[in-house]
Amino acid sequence: MSFFEVKNIVKNFGGLRAVNDISFTVEQGEIFGLIGPNGSGKTTIFNLINGFYPLTSGEIYFQGRRIDGLPPHKICALGIGRTFQVVKPLKRMSVLENVMAGAFLHTSSIVRARARALEILEFCGLYHRKDMDAKNLTIADRKRLEIARALATEPQLLLLDETAAGLNPKETEEAIKIILKIKEAGITIIIVEHIMKVIMGISDRILAISFGREIAIGTPKEIANHPEVIKAYLGEAYA
Numbered sequence: 257m258s259f260f261e262v263k264n265i266v267k268n269f270g271g272l273r274a275v276n277d278i279s280f281t282v283e284q285g286e287i288f289g290l291i292g293p294n295g296s297g298k299t300t301i302f303n304l305i306n307g308f309y310p311l312t313s314g315e316i317y318f319q320g321r322r323i324d325g326l327p328p329h330k331i332c333a334l335g336i337g338r339t340f341q342v343v344k345p346l347k348r349m350s351v352l353e354n355v356m357a358g359a360f361l362h363t364s365s366i367v368r369a370r371a372r373a374l375e376i377l378e379f380c381g382l383y384h385r386k387d388m389d390a391k392n393l394t395i396a397d398r399k400r401l402e403i404a405r406a407l408a409t410e411p412q413l414l415l416l417d418e419t420a421a422g423l424n425p426k427e428t429e430e431a432i433k434i435i436l437k438i439k440e441a442g443i444t445i446i447i448v449e450h451i452m453k454v455i456m457g458i459s460d461r462i463l464a465i466s467f468g469r470e471i472a473i474g475t476p477k478e479i480a481n482h483p484e485v486i487k488a489y490l491g492e493a494y495a
C-alpha cells in the first residue's frame with residue numbers, strides 16, 4: 257500500500273477533459289513534483305485531491321483510505337494540507353491570526369492555537385512579522401504565510417501550488433530551504449512549480465503532464481532528458 261495513490265482520475269469540465277486518466281503513487285517522505293505547461297491540469301489535480309472538485313471518474317487513496325467523495329474540510333482533517341497559487345490571506349487579520357485560523361482545525365484552545373502558530377511562524381521565518389496586517393506583507397512573505405497557514409493544519413501530505421512564482425532569485429532560494437525543511441520535518445510533499453530549477457532541484461520524482469495526460473514520470477534527470485517533456489515545454493525546435 258502506498259502512502260498516497262491516485263488511480264485513473266478523470267475530470268471533465270463540460271466538453272473539456274482537463275484531467276485525463278492520471279495515475280501515480282507518492283511514498284511517505286517524498287517530494288513529488290508535478291509539471292506541465294499552462295492549462296495542462298495541475299491545479300485541477302490539486303483541486304481533485306483536496307475534494308474541491310468531484311472526480312468524473314477514478315479513485316484517490318490516502319494511507320489506504322479512499323478519500324475521493326469526501327468534502328475538503330474532512331480531507332484536510334485527515335492530514336492533507338494545501339497552499340494556493342493565488343495567495344489569499346485573511347486580509348483584515350494579523351499574520352499570527354491567519355496562522356491560528358489553520359491551527360483551530362485541531363484545537364479549540366486559543367492558547368494552544370497561538371503557541372502552535374508562533375512555532376510555525378518561527379519555522380517559516382515569519383515570526384518577526386507576526387503582528388503585521390497580512391495585507392501589508394510583501395509577495396515573498398505572503399507565500400511564506402500561505403505555507404505557514406497550511407502547516408498549521410498539521411498535514412502529513414502537503415500540496416504546494418507554485419510556491420516560488422513571482423519570487424526573485426534570493427527569495428526563491430529561501431523558498432527552497434523552507435520546502436526542504438518541511439520534508440526534513442517528515443511531511444510528504446506534492447509540488448506544482450513552473451520554475452525548473454526549483455522542481456528539478458528538490459523533487460525525488462516528477463510527473464509531467466500535457467493536456468491533462470501523463471507524458472512522463474521519473475527522476476528529475478529522466479524527466480529533463482525526456483523528448484516528450486522537452487517538446488511540451490520548449491516546442492518542437494528543442495526536441
Ligand SMILES: Nc1ncnc2c1ncn2[C@@H]1O[C@H](COP(=O)(O)OP(=O)(O)OP(=O)(O)O)[C@@H](O)[C@H]1O
Nearest residue numbers: 269272274292293294295296297298299300301341
Ligand atoms: N472550474 C473550471 N471550469 C472550467 N474549466 C476549468 C475549470 N478549472 C480549470 N479549467 C480548465 O481546465 C484546464 C486545466 O486547468 P488548470 O488550472 O488545472 O491548469 P494548470 O496546469 O494548473 O495551469 P497553470 O499552470 O496556468 O496554473 C484549463 O483548460 C482550464 O481552463
